[in-house]
Every structure is written in structure tokens, then in C-alpha cells.
Amino acid sequence: MSSLVRHVTIDCSDAYTLASFWAQVLDAKLADDDKPGDPEAVVDSPGASLLFLQVPEGKTVKNRIHLDLRPLDRTRDEEVERVIALGATLVDDRRRPDGTGWAVLTDPEGNEFCVERSQAEHEATQRPAE
Incomplete structure (x- = not known):
């Protein structure tokens, strides 16, 4: 096994x-x-x-592994604002004008993590199958 x-x-x-x-x-x-x-x-x-x-x-370099979060019941941007209010810091904004992309944040001890688009946001930007 x-x-x-x-x-x-x-x-x-x-x-x-x-x-x-x-x-x-x-x-x-x-x-x-x-x-x-x-x-x-x-x-x-x-x-x-x-x-x-x-x-x-203490932490001295960039993480070699990080968490990617996908919000379940809110948009990516709402989730970014929520986790910032909890104590996270936005360090690299990779959100694009067309709604794609992600945001890179750090937790209170500096560990990087990303917030991606929700499933609904992802599906809304998919091209219909031909």
C-alpha cells in the first residue's frame, strides 16, 4: 500500500x-x-x-512549498481582503484585468501562500467548447 x-x-x-x-x-x-x-x-x-x-x-528565504487557496463561497478578491484583515500581507499581485491570475500573500510569520479564483470565477472565464 x-x-x-x-x-x-x-x-x-x-x-x-x-x-x-x-x-x-x-x-x-x-x-x-x-x-x-x-x-x-x-x-x-x-x-x-x-x-x-x-x-x-526564523524564516530566512522563500518557501520551497506553499499553499494555494481557492475560495468556496466568495470571490478571489473578497478572499484576499478577508485574509488581509486576519493578518496576511499582500506581497505580489498577479491578478489580471481580465479576471484571471492570483494574489501572493504572506501569513503573519512571512510564509507565502496564494489565493486563486473561485471555481465559479474560473468557470465564468472559460471559453465555450466548439
């Missing part, structure tokens, strides 16, 4: 605080036993489980 991905693990300086941010972004919850000061925290969401591990060193 093959392996399954159990968690996507993110190193950070404050596991509980960063996990709390991502729980809000993903409309998910922290594990019941996670509390402030814990060296690890888990966010379980329908798409993926995120494990945040406290490490002594």
Missing part, C-alpha cells in the same frame, strides 16, 4: 498563534488539546491537516 500525506508541516516561532491565524483562514478549528505556548498545534480542515511546529530559527 502507498503512503498518505498526514499533515502539511509548517515551522514557525509561535505554533499556537500561527495555527490560530490559519484556522480562521480555513474556517477550521485547532485540535482540542492545543493551547497558547504549546510547541505544536494542529489545524484540521476538510482540504488538509496543517501541523505547526515551533522551531528556534
Whole structure:
């Protein structure tokens, strides 16, 4: 039998605080036993489980892996504004005038992630089949 991905693990300086941010972004919850000061925290969401591990060193370079978010019940631009209000920072705006593209943001500890168009937005820009 093959392996399954159990968690996507993110190193950070404050596991509980960063996990709390991502729980809000993903409309998910922290594990019941996670509390402030814990060296690890888990966010379980329908798409993926995120494990945040406290490490002594800070982030120094661009992530080699990142999350791509697709909003379920709002537009890409509404989602960008929502996550900025939660504490994210817009670092590279790749949205195009025709509605395509994405936005690159960072979480409160500087980890990059992208917000793509919703499924409805994607379908609205598809060309009809000939």
C-alpha cells in the first residue's frame, strides 16, 4: 500500500498563534488539546491537516512549498481582503484585468501562500467548447 500525506508541516516561532491565524483562514478549528505556548498545534480542515511546529530559527528565504487557496463561497478578491484583515500581507499581485491570475500573500510569520479564483470565477472565464 502507498503512503498518505498526514499533515502539511509548517515551522514557525509561535505554533499556537500561527495555527490560530490559519484556522480562521480555513474556517477550521485547532485540535482540542492545543493551547497558547504549546510547541505544536494542529489545524484540521476538510482540504488538509496543517501541523505547526515551533522551531528556534526564523524564516530566512522563500518557501520551497506553499499553499494555494481557492475560495468556496466568495470571490478571489473578497478572499484576499478577508485574509488581509486576519493578518496576511499582500506581497505580489498577479491578478489580471481580465479576471484571471492570483494574489501572493504572506501569513503573519512571512510564509507565502496564494489565493486563486473561485471555481465559479474560473468557470465564468472559460471559453465555450466548439
